[in-house]
Amino acid sequence: MEQAPLFSICIPAHNATGVIGECLASLARQSCESWEAIVVDDASTDSLDQWCAGQDVICAERLTYYRFDENGGPFRARRKAFSLARGRYVICLDSDDELIGSDALALMAEAIERESPDVLMFNMSACVDGGDSIVDYGALGLAEGAVDKGAFVEAFLSSYALNNLATKALRRELVGADGDEPKRRLKMCEDRLEVSGALARAESFCLLDRDLYYYRPNEASTTHARFELDYCDQQAYVERVVWERLGGAVGSRDGQYRLLLSAWAHDMEALAQDRGVAELAACLEQIAAEPLFVEAMGVVGTDGQRAERATSLRLLAAGRVRAAARWVRALVRLKGAAKR
Structure with missing residues (x-):
């Protein structure tokens, strides 16, 4: 593997031994070989450490593994992955999700070579082979190709559709910046908080409106659990921070x-x-x-x-x-x- 890969695939994982093999297999089949995988184990209790040590899905030199001894949630796990990343761009891939097809990274690499954006956006699907795209970029006023920062920020502020880290390749320098740590542990909107910090520092944006990411529906997620009042407070907290970071870009x-x-x-x-x-x-x-x-x-x-x-x-x-x-x-x- 080259000294500095184009992509660092950041994978937060908790009790993921039953699904992470398929996740890593989706990387192994990529035609673009300029990538590394970083798995951050958020205090799993299912021997994920042993599985990663013995796995043969991807070459061992491509995989960096780190384990937390206490569960801290996906925000902290991603932050740790960012700190270990060596690639020019980071991509967040959940341990139960996959990249679609064999050319997802190649298509991203082509767009990056063509546009050299700080932020490359793409689409995701709940179908393993793509189709039925989850994000309707057209409805947000965004078209494929270079995207004006003001237009993107305005769409971001007025919609949750652009929150997901999994639909973006971000220059590594944009994420995990000192001083961006939330003042509270979040169960809601943590992606939105992280993305807003990256957007505030980014200058150039590009949209590749293709289904490159398979999002596996998860009935055990927070959105399917009993809704707590504190989630509303978390939303308000995040929106205050988001406006502080991005409000100056819109009227x-x-x-x-x-x-x-x-x-x-x-x-x-x-x-x-x-x-x-x-x-x-x-x-x-x-x-x-x-x-x-x-x-x-x-x-x-x-x-x-x-x-x-x-x-x-x-x-x-x-x-x-x-x-x-x-x-x-x-x-x-x-x-x-x-x-x-």
Whole structure:
């Protein structure tokens, strides 16, 4: 392997012995050979260390393995991988996901040679062979080729579709910078926080709108677990940091306000799962007191929100917390009945 590879594939892993073999196999079949793999074991209890030591899926000299003795979450694991990376670009690959086909890295390398971007974006699919792309870049106003930084930042601020680290190859210097550590441990929006730091430092962007990453749906993820009130607070924390980093690149915060209100309207329904009116009302009261909620409602209100969620937001903004709780619980029941 060459002294400094083009790509460092950063793989955070926790109890991944059942899936990481397929992940690494997707690297082994790549026609582009300028890469290294870095597996950071986040205190696994399934002998992942022994599996990595004995694996023969990829050449041993391509693999760097590091283990934490205490679980710290994917943000810390990725940061450690970044610190060990030697490549010009880092790509984040979850241990249960794969690169699609044999030319994913080659296509990225061609785009990098052609455009020399700080950030190369591509697409992902929930189908192992690609198709049915997850990110609709066109709907965000982004087209293949060079992308203006202002246009990308505006799309990022107003949507969660661009959050994922897995849809980007980033110059190594852009990630894991000192001083970017979050002031709290995050279970939500950690990708968005990391990406925002990279965007703030990046100057050039390129879009390769091809399905190059297979995203394996995971029913055990946080988004499928019981929703906690602290997730809403984590969202607000991240959005404050994101605006501090990127707000100067756009003329208005309205897109971010609308995104937050849409997220909170969704979160209200997620909080209603398995909670009675009194418990839900206590949760909603804290959302209503969040300064960003008050600020966003004062600036954009319910502009662009679906009718039923606009009602949820208006009731909450008016201080009718118990009424909002009853309304949201009714929505959840109706939507559940419709699914059946």
